[in-house]
Amino acid sequence: MSEDRKNTHLVVVGSSAGGIEALSTLVSTLPEGLDAPVVIAQHLHPERESRLPEILGRRSSLPVRTVVDHDHLEPGVVYVIPSNRHVNVTPSEIDLQANTKGRPKPSVDMLMSSAAGVFGEGLIAVVLTGTGSDGAEGARAVRQAGGTVIIQDPETAEFGGMPGSLAPNTVDIVADLQRVGPIVGELLGGVLVEEEGAEEASLQRFLEGLKERHGVDFTSYKAPTMLRRLKRRMVATDTATIEDYALYLDDRPEELPQLVNTLLIKVTQFFRNPELFAHLREEVLPGLIEEARKGDRQLRIWSAGCATGEEAYTLAIMLSELLGSEAALADVRIFATDIDREAVDFARRGVYPAGALSGISEEQRERYFVEGDGHYEVKKPVRGMIVFGEHDLARRSPFPRIDLVVSRNVLIYFTVELQRRALELFAFSLRNGGYLVLGKAETASTMPEFFASEQRQHKVYRREGERLPLPGTSLVPTPLARQPRVAPGGGATGAQSPGRRSRTTDEEGLVNRLPVGVVIVDRRYDILDLNAAARALLSIRGVAVGEDLLHAVQGIPYAEVRSAIDSAFRDGVSTTGEFSVEEATGEPRYLKLACHPQRGGDRKGLAETVAIVVNDVTDIGKERRELQEELEGSKAERSRLEAQNGRLIESNRRLEEANGELTALNDEMQASYEDALLAAEEAQAATEEVETLNEEMQATNEELETLNEELQATIEELNTTNDDLQARTAELQELARVREEERRSSEGSRRRLEAILSGMSDAVLAVGPDEKVLFSNQIFTETFGDGEPGDPHGSHKLGRSMPLTESGGEMPAEEAPQARAVRGESFETRFAVKGEEGSLRLFEVRGRPIDGEDVGGGVIVIREAGRRSGDGS
Secondary structure, three states: OOOOOOOOOEEEEEEOOOHHHHHHHHHHHOOOOOOOOEEEEEOOOOOOOOOHHHHHHHHOOOOEEEOOOOEEOOOOOEEEOOOOOEEEEOOOEEEEEOOOOOOOOOOHHHHHHHHHHHHHHHEEEEEOOOOOOOOHHHHHHHHHOOOEEEEEOOOOOOOOHHHHOOOHHHOOEEEOHHHHHHHHHHHHHHOOOOOOOHHHHHHHHHHHHHHHHHOEOOOOOOHHHHHHHHHHHHHHOOOOOHHHHHHHHHHOOOHHHHHHHHHOOOOOOOOOOHHHHHHHHHHHHHHHHHHHHHOOOOEEEEEEOOOOOHHHHHHHHHHHHHHHHHOOOOOEEEEEEEOOHHHHHHHHHOEEEHHHHOOOOHHHHHHHEEEOOOEEEEOHHHHOOEEEEEOOOOOOOOOOOEEEEEEOOOHHHEOHHHHHHHHHHHHHHEEEEEEEEEOOOOOOOOOOOOEEEEEOOOOEEEEOOOOOOOOOOOOOOOHHHOOOOEOOOOOEOOOOOHHHOOOOHHHHHHHHHOOOEEEEEOOOOEEEEEOHHHHHHHOOOOOOOOOEHHHHOOOOOHHHHHHHHHHHHHHOOOEEEEEEEEOOOOOEEEEEEEEEEEOOOOOOOOOOEEEEEEEEOHHHHHHHHHHHHHHHHHHHHHHHHHHHHHHHHHHHHHHHHHHHHHHHHHHHHHHHHHHHHHHHHHHHHHHHHHHHHHHHHHHHHHHHHHHHHHHHHHHHHHHHHHHHHHHHHHHHHHHHHHHHHHHHHHHHHHHHHHHHHHHOOOEEEEEOOOOOEEEEOHHHHHHHOOOOOOOOOOOOOEOOEOOEOOOOOEOOHHHOHHHHHHOOOOEEEEEEEEOHHHOEEEEEEEEEEOOOOOOOOEEEEEEEEEEEOOOOO
């Protein structure tokens, strides 16, 4: 294509986990000849080569390419961004970007944000399955630029986290995966419309009908813009024409918030319009806090039309900063309401992308938010100040005793009548001296008697004047009084049925004067109409019309009333029930409710509404209660008498049993008396026997005394013997002590002798007269040995050695040194002992007798005198 050609439309698609299969399904359902390029950002591993273009190419009827730097965008071509790059979109090409830290690759937020700045309302952004919140911030940019945002239904997506992270007011269409491709084709095929022609005329009729039936006014907006945005809802609801969509809207009231969200660009952020919030922080809130503190009451703020909650959380953050350390204990309540249930549910979660926090300072972000996976969650102390709820300013009752109402850019698309009703609600809600804050294009000048301008630039008003009563029934028609639909030719689609026509003033007066209560409810239990008697009987306060009957009534059993209404709807026949309600005086009041199903004009099909007729049957109920009480009293008296008669019969039976027991007991006592007499006689005999035994024991005692005297004499003899034994024992102990001392002395002498002998260099041997060795020293043992027991020559051997003459000849046994010592001789001599290798060792020996009583033998001392060879040299 030519490089000068500029695209006016672009489709961008983002996905993550489960995205490959979802993208395959999407490209297979895109129509051929698509009049816009399609750019896909799928989170993939940055270090792995992606085969996604090949996979999608096998399923797509459109050509699929991988994006290269400065790639030109061509209509009807699918472009896949590489797994390791981000992109920036221009009107005719895609520029690949260097790595951006902290973002998944490729970034869906970057793709959508850059494309939104270029294509504006010509951009269609699609978010498919995935985890995390990539795309939530980009969707806000697309929404602010007027583009279309489509998400895969999180309930049916394989991973619903990524599409579910988008704020509801940034989403135009929620669809199943199979429908996304055809929806994109329909949007691209029908975006361009003629400013003049039949479709514009149909649009004007639709907007006029929207204004009349629903109280919202978009007639002053540019027709081409309204047509393009209305087309999104027509595609989402699968309606072919504006007239078909009008019928769809009438049958499904829940579609209205979606339509308003699409027709208006309502993307909020924290501290949006910072000058206004600075004024509130410095001039308004400090005074309100001080007044609440002095009055010891709750500080109450109402954020009406809170959308996804940023405004309410902004107010809570400012109050936390102003209260400081007292914030945790302060009694503060912020009511944050919106007609869009999905937006309220999103606000309750308190989780936002980083882009929504652009007006938050870094300090506030750290103090009041917890950072998560690409998003920020409001901390619990701030969240605890706020009560979120679904609320319709056109139908529901206001909140009382409010100090500050903030309702910006809500009244701007209301009709004049609905604007006045909303201002009346605010006037009723605000206490005298409270504040009202409106949007820059809104004003409260239509009610100067209740609102005085406090700050013109920021549209801040002060509540003054008398108290306003609760505003009346909603100006928005209810289903019972719905206006006829406008047909293309300008006439009504059909005449109203008698059951649906509006009541005249006379009829309304008649109904209100009826003595019975009448309430009309639809299948959602919402009150469509009621008369004064019903209000009084059911204690219904406030506007009530449009509210849930089951929650509006006071004191009537919830489950029973609901069951009666459900039976009327389900079975198509009237049901009745009677209930009691406790009045303020404590007395019961009885009400009879008859539920009559009401069908359409043809009287066929299921009932559309139920008429509940309420009768006060308190008198009848009281009479019935009195009769019931009398009957209960009679039954109680009869029961009492029957019980008393039974007790008497039982008492008589017990008396007879007791009489029989007494007779038997008397017989037993007589027998016991006779047994006692017999026992007394036996006891007397036993006493006599005891006396006899006592005499015998006395004699025995005298014998024992005699034996005791004999034993005493024996003991004295034993004591004398014991004294003798103790004296002998002392003598023996003394003798043993002396012997022990002698033994110790002898042992000491022996050890000294051994020490002396061990220290001598000569061999020493002592023998007794019985030839036994008395002792020897170490030198003797080393030189001659210890001898061998049983040796026949042991009497004349020296240890193991046989003594020889100096010449080596055999020495006579009686001349041996040991034999002479045994005889106790004194001698000196020489002898030889055969050594190793046949040599002779010569020794000198001296012998002396051992003197002493009972001691014999002798001691010999041997000293080596030299060596001699065996040949005598």
